[in-house]
Amino acid sequence: MVVKIKGCYVLKPSTPTLQGSLALSESDQIDTISHVSIINFYRPDQNFVSQPDAIVNTLKDSLCRALVPFHPLAGRLRWIGGGHLELDCNGMGVQFIEAESDSKLDDLEYDYLIPTVDYTLPIHELPILLTISHAVVDGQSTFHFISEWARLAKGEPIGVMPFLDRKAFQARTLPAGNTLGLDHSEKKKTTVAMLKLTKQQIEKLKRMANEGNDYKNSGTKPAYTRYKTVAGHIWRCASKARVHRNEQPTAMGVCVDLRSRMQPPLPQGYFGNATFYGVARSLAGDLVSKPLGYASSRITEAIEKVSNYYVLSAIDHFRNQPNLTRFQALHALGIAEGDLYGNPNLEVVTWSTPPMYGLDFGWEKEMYMGSGTYDFDGESFLLPSPEGDGSMVLTLCLQVAHMDAFKKHFYEDIILHKLYSKL
Structure with missing residues (x-):
């Protein structure tokens, strides 16, 4: 080209x-x-x-x-x-x-x-x-x-x-401790895939995640959302594709928008970074052997932990650091100590809140919108369909050696669940 x-x-x-x-x-x-x-x-x-x-x-x-x-x-x-x-x-x-x-x-x-x-x-x-x-x-x-x-x-x-x-x-509370601190893996060749989930597949994943969840009767425990469901599915499939040992710790970064979570909420049009990472953690053995709802529950806990107090405490912690370098990720230079990328970790960012579709410069809405190229092992973006039909598209970067296995688990685990549940 x-x-x-x-x-x-x-x-x-x-x-x-x-x-x-x-x-x-x-x-x-x-x-x-x-x-x-x-x-x-x-x-x-x-x-x-x-x-x-x-x-x-x-x-x-x-x-x-x-x-x-x-x-x-x-x-x-x-x-x-x-x-x-x-x-x-x-x-x-x-x-x-x-x-x-x-x-x-x-x-x-x-x-x-x-x-x-x-x-x-x-x-x-x-x-x-x-x-x-x-x-x-x-x-x-x-x-x-x-x-x-x-x-x-x-x-x-x-x-x-x-x-x-x-x-x-501005931070107003005491330090909360290191919220990142995950190991960085050696950089290996990566590839990017775009994988679509239909509305029907997402609904099935939600049923899988909520099996045994008493949200319908308790009135206090809500059903897992499609993000928590699909993100949990991605986490499990990545761990399977990477062939993790049962005792291998793995973490998933959950990007949380803080604009409405802060007290008071941030002003309308706040222009800057207003996101914070919750970190869901598990042993790989628990992640892949337990039902999908377990992964969704770990993600839920990570999101709920990102409260106003938690964020302000963490910001205060970072402010008191004499050097921020170890908390930063300059991927193009291979500097990423303490980040969430790389085997055995990953992150799943959802672009569901911003007005990402229908950006009309005078020649009507876009034919296609997506993230550009990137090569950060374990980084992924989960986008709703621009048609509003309930489907979603996952853009995922993984090591070349793991991508085919991920695709296999990503779709087959949905199909095979019905067979397993009948046994």
């Missing part, structure tokens, strides 16, 4: 913006601080196609205007010692690349479409918005920015202004 670069531009806010340093919260500076990518495909209407450069000019102009309220994205990160970062709001701009290809959509390889970030350069030389820096925003804030950019591209006003003050994460 051939992708031809037609132009590479540095775009700056269309009008002057506030200059100076913006302190980052501890939530911004732990876990993944490298760039992440999202990819959308659109079928432009004939009005744009018939006008040379109309699409690119519309995107560039609206992006410059979007960078006025979202001006931190036009700045640069810088190290200030001890693994701590701050954001220099200097208006240096973002990188916009124009490229073309004659390939058909079915033949596209996403690797060729995602810009490469050169992490050998000093961090203060890297644009925050090339793909997008996870040290500055999380998934919900990313979709907030893109949706407002799309509104401006269509000539509409900003819908929700970003709330840029990150002091909403």
